[in-house]
Amino acid sequence: QAQLVESGGGLVEAGASLRLSCTVSGRTFANYALGWFRQAPGKARIFVGAIYWSGSGAWYESSVKGRFTISRGNVENTMYLQMNSLKPEDTAVYYCAASLIFGAVSSTSYQYWGQGTQVTVSS
Numbered sequence: 001q002a003q004l005v006e007s008g009g010g011l012v013e014a015g016a017s018l019r020l021s022c023t024v025s026g027r028t029f030a031n032y033a034l035g036w037f038r039q040a041p042g043k044a045r046i047f048v049g050a051i052y053w054s055g056s057g058a059w060y061e062s063s064v065k066g067r068f069t070i071s072r073g074n075v076e077n078t079m080y081l082q083m084n085s086l087k088p089e090d091t092a093v094y095y096c097a098a099s100l101i102f103g104a105v106s107s108t109s110y111q112y113w114g115q116g117t118q119v120t121v122s123s
Contacts, residue, residue: 009117022096
């Protein structure tokens, strides 16, 4: 059974950096896009960015472009979300997810989800 597990969340000050990890297991994700979403209290879950697991190519939501970077790690089956210049409006629960659709940005296009990790940015 496919499993995605996020880690690395925490409380940081505005302007700081944080790196989230997503470890995948239970099946091959060779043909999947692996992405990140976030959900602030009382708001919808929104797309942050994604990477094609087997090759090059990443796409991002406009508000994080240039600040956030998604990459695969040297550790097998691990994906990272490097977040720089964090702002209070980045505060949310961050989820990693997997989709068979390259370029997917809608949460309904993602079949597998992690449990989420909290990121809080203080002003």
